[in-house]
Amino acid sequence: MRHQIISLYKKADMKGFAIGAFNFSTNEILKGIITAAQKLKAPVIIATSEGERNFFGCDESVAMYNVIKKKYPYVILHADHTHSFQEIKKVVDAGYPSVHFDGSKLQYRHNIRETKRAVDYAHANNVFIEGELGSITGGSTTHKEKLKDILTDDLLTNPSQAKEFVELTGVDSLAISIGNAHGIWKDKPKLDFERLKQIKEQTGKFLVLHGGSGISANDFRKSVELGINKININTELRIAFAHALIKGLHTREDYTPYKYLKNVSPTVSKIVEEHIIIFKTNNKI
Numbered sequence: 001m002r003h004q005i006i007s008l009y010k011k012a013d014m015k016g017f018a019i020g021a022f023n024f025s026t027n028e029i030l031k032g033i034i035t036a037a038q039k040l041k042a043p044v045i046i047a048t049s050e051g052e053r054n055f056f057g058c059d060e061s062v063a064m065y066n067v068i069k070k071k072y073p074y075v076i077l078h079a080d081h082t083h084s085f086q087e088i089k090k091v092v093d094a095g096y097p098s099v100h101f102d103g104s105k106l107q108y109r110h111n112i113r114e115t116k117r118a119v120d121y122a123h124a125n126n127v128f129i130e131g132e133l134g135s136i137t138g139g140s141t142t143h144k145e146k147l148k149d150i151l152t153d154d155l156l157t158n159p160s161q162a163k164e165f166v167e168l169t170g171v172d173s174l175a176i177s178i179g180n181a182h183g184i185w186k187d188k189p190k191l192d193f194e195r196l197k198q199i200k201e202q203t204g205k206f207l208v209l210h211g212g213s214g215i216s217a218n219d220f221r222k223s224v225e226l227g228i229n230k231i232n233i234n235t236e237l238r239i240a241f242a243h244a245l246i247k248g249l250h251t252r253e254d255y256t257p258y259k260y261l262k263n264v265s266p267t268v269s270k271i272v273e274e275h276i277i278i279f280k281t282n283n284k285i
C-alpha cells in the first residue's frame with residue numbers, strides 16, 4: 001500500500017494539487033467527507049487523531065475504511081498526530097496504511113531517534129509515514145488569543161535542519177511549521193512562503209500543511225504551488241458538525257436520530273467540497 005500512496009503524492013507534486021486530509025470522529029462526518037470526494041472525483045485522506053480514534057474505535061475506523069474502499073477505492077486512512085511508538089504500533093497492527101509520528105514536542109535529537117524507530121516499523125509493514133519538525137501549536141478548536149503573539153520564530157521549521165531530519169529518519173513526508181497553527185484564532189495565520197520554498201528545495205520531500213482551518217484560499221493555492229502536497233482540515237468540520245447538530249436538535253419534531261441528524265453530513269460535505277476545489281483535487285482519480 002505504501003507505494004500506491006507514494007504514487008498519489010508524486011502525482012499531486014507533479015500536477016500541482018494537494019490531497020485534502022479530513023478528520024472524523026463520527027460516522028456523519030465520515031459520510032460527509034466521502035460523499036464530497038465521490039461527487040468531485042477526488043482522492044481523499046480520512047484521518048483520526050489519537051482522541052478521535054479512541055472515541056470512534058481504532059479497529060472500527062479500519063473496518064469502516066475497508067467498507068468504504070470497496071465502493072470508492074480512492075481513500076486513504078491516516079493516523080494523525082501519533083505521539084508514541086506504542087501508538088504507532090497499535091495503528092499499524094490494526095491496519096492503518098498511513099501514519100503520522102509527531103515527535104515535534106521532543107528535543108531535536110530525541111525526535112530524530114523516535115521518528116526513525118517509528119519509520120522502521122511502518123516501512124517494515126508497508127505503511128506510509130509522515131514526520132514532523134517544528135511545532136504546530138494549538139488544538140483543533142477556536143482560540144481566544146492572537147496567533148502572532150504565540151508563534152515565535154523558534155517554533156518554525158528550520159530548512160537545513162529539515163534536510164538533515166528527513167535524511168536521518170527516512171520519513172515519506174514531512175509536516176512543517178511555517179506560521180500555520182491548529183484551530184481558528186483571533187487573527188489570520190501569516191504563512192512564511194520563503195521558508196516553505198527553502199524547505200522544499202532543501203528536502204525535496206512531500207510536505208504537509210497542518211492547521212488548514214483559517215487559512216485563505218489564496219494562501220492555500222500559493223502553498224500548493226510552492227510544494228505542499230497534503231493539507232489537513234479539522235476544526236471547520238467540527239464547527240459545521242456542531243452547528244448542524246444543534247440546529248437539528250432545535251427544530252426536531254421527534255426524537256428520531258435520522259431526522260435531527262439528517263442535515264449534518266450534507267453540511268460537512270459542503271465544507272469538504274469547497275476545500276477540494278481550492279486544493280485542485282477534483283477530477284484527479
Ligand SMILES: [Zn+2]
Nearest residue numbers: 182210211232
Ligand atoms: Zn495537525
